[in-house]
Amino acid sequence: MASNDVEVKLISQCFIKPKSRVEESEKPRYLVAGDLRWLAIRYIQTGFVYKKPITNDFDINSFVEKLKQSLSHALVYYYPLAGRFTTVTYADEHACSIHVDCNKGPGALFIHASCVHASVLDIVGHTSYTHPIIGSFFNLGEAEVIGYDGHTRALLTLQVTELKDAVFIGFTMNHSIADGTSFMQFVSSLSEIFCSENDGKMNVSISHLPIFEPFIPEGCNLLQKLPYLEPNKIISRLVDDPRVKDKIFHFSSSSILNLKKKANLEWSEGLGKISSFQALVALVWISIIRAQKLPAQAMATCVVPVDSRARFNPPLSPDQFGNLVVPLFVKSNVSNLVENGLGRAAMLIHQGVAGYDHNVAAETMKAMMNNPFVIGGIDKKYMDNDKINMLNFAWASKFDIYGVDFGLGKPVAVPSGKIDKKDGMVVVKAAYDGGGSIDLEVSLCAESMIALESDQEFMEFASSF
Template sequence: MLNSCEEISQIKLISECFVTPKNEVESSNQPHYLGPIDLALLSLDQMQKGLLFPSKPKNIKSHLLDKFKNSLSISLVHFYPLAGRLATQKFHDEHAIWVYVDGSKGPGARLIHASVDDLLCYDLISSNDVHPIVRSFFDLGEKAVNHDGHTRPLLSIQVTELLDGVFIGFTMNHSIADGTSLWHFISTLSQIFLQLDDNYDGPKENAIMSISHRPIFEPFFPVGFGPILKLPFLEPNEFITPNIDIGPLREKIFDFSSTSISKIKIMANQECGLGHHTISSFQALCAFLWISVTRARNLEPDQETTFGVAINFRPKINPPLTGDYFGGFIKRAHGTCNVGELLGKGLGWAATIIHELIIGLDDKAIRAFLNRLIEAPFVVQPNMTSVYYQPNSLLIGGSTKFDMYGPEFGLGKAVAVLAGYGNKEDGKVTANPGREGGGSVDLEVCLRPETMNALVLNEEFMSFVSYI
């Protein structure tokens, strides 16, 4: 494998620029408020997701990049906070700060054009583990935490040329958006791209184009709170942890076909005894993975293991919110048990725990959590993300419901969704829809090397995997 220096040396920067909204946006002159979940993520990594396309135009500048730049400029009219920067107001007498987005601050969103020699799409797809060069397809491999949005772009897009294709990597600050909002933006950008003529640089009045869903900028606060939420700090070193070395990890993508998932679901429902189809396909798959990874870790029966899943709570609050609400609307549900119980009681028992965790995160639980967070604000630290305070964890992020293969940018359907370095740790799993559709799922799994070695040698686990 390449080391980090070799990875970056392979990437050639061709050009970069900053893009602002095509039209003046009156709302950008007002503060964009951050919700309590947004503020809690200031010390964590940004989101990084990218699409691999197995084709590229002969003249990539005129047929892709110029049009992409125009599309981005128009998209930022709708998603105007992404062109701004974070800003902080201090309240010295309270030893507190207020962090918000200043839409008039900074040069705009970053657009990078890069290339890599001697690399084919097949090299990325066929790599045994996630290819180490992928992390350099996002912001040229530069690392940052969300708080760095004070001086760095809140949105950065890198278009990297391969020998036979293009990788488009999106880096978005996680303190202003979650995965739902990230893919809302990417889908909108693609919609606008496909409506533009190749040489479009039209007048401002033509810049607003048809999009299917407009973002709504209303952070969610319980009644009586917001929109300003102060944090009990004054200086960044009180709540921001620099990037830490998390140690060696292996990252692999396991594909589960709809047929395999259906078999796992049937097994879980037969074992749990709660009734036919009580356990969903996703819950059953999560339980299967939790058991498999725990077994691969070779833990003692009396040790504890924790399962966590990041849940979009927009549809769970009353009244529910649509996915058009832009920001951080995620809450982690988690449960802990002994290793001996998990491995001894089986798939149905584990799936029941996960089922109860997910349905238990209802309107009452979400509002209670947000009230606690507002009454005693805190910022999650990187060393807290491992199980969120527990060892031997499995934490599921992402979503199988995102339309990841819909955005095409005139390049056809992507052949892979890949992620950068952001938010990777032992036991972190990202769930993506499988490219073939039909209910298939790709799980990007990060584990210690010895655990991953044991997992791929587990015949039962691998018998349900279509390919890796």
């Protein structure tokens, strides 16, 4: 296709507020340490691609209007998503706090667009690299918006883009208000409302009610303060590296099973069974280290997300809304990883995950709340430590992403937008064929990507589109 054939055209845009007044929306929703970390990180962006019905009676305008109505009902339950951030300063403490003013601003942003010369195969077909036009299906391509911009920008944007043979629904949500679990909870609730018509009327009840009261460990305060008077001046923004390419690698369910077996056979020192997740992370870690040609004496870091909700005793409800995912850092000398193989790397991942129990989760949460910080801020927390040798995983395979239905059946693809993808970023998602199969969205510099595609051990288990 010529580039002008895939131009995304704006049809209309508007703001959506909750269908009815929500009494709880009068209260501020404070951002706690787990939320404040993401102020310099771009919004979550996930899209759902649906084939148009074969029949000719599909009307995109009627679909868009129904989705708007569904969103207005969903915002009654998810009312903070219609608000904006507000900063309160404490001059005597040289500090500030940030909260969601649920009634500030015009609401969530809804965009209707078209790209009718593009087809499903053009956008998410068997191509070498992720099609660059996909970024324009989220917030019309404004990917550079970060968490702090929630003071003036919508916390939630929903864009419906009509393709030649499909409909792309792109969700963009502020990462300082939600992690992947909360994001999918909202999307699933919206889908549930959309499909709930009974006798021509929309049933606005949902199966799972979000819990917006922040989880505060004993001994910590609800009011979390950053040690800055003007947080906008400490925020640094990611500059995209033009050398970085995105590519999807597919792991079938049988391939994942074989990978798990291999990892367990290579490591038999009685430390517990290595899971499919741990084996996959280990393979990707070793393979990317080889592809990046890191020095043998260097330290390599693998960052694996862990959902604290399930780690507490008793566990928190999965309906707890906010940012409860914490990064688990696994480190090793490069030569030890490469020389000792898959089993050794998987054991390191296993030990790290197994060791993240209730006590560690509680202490980690308390430490964050007693010393809130911003990832990528001027205090150089987290991302700037050994970032050249750091592999970051975003794990979304536990979510039923292919169960999200907007009256058009099962989505044919669930691509990510132009989030904080950088050299060494891996997004893990359940694959279309189900049964435990996995898709990896890998971001690497072009030279490293070519090396990864030629890695014999990696490609023994993976297939590329």
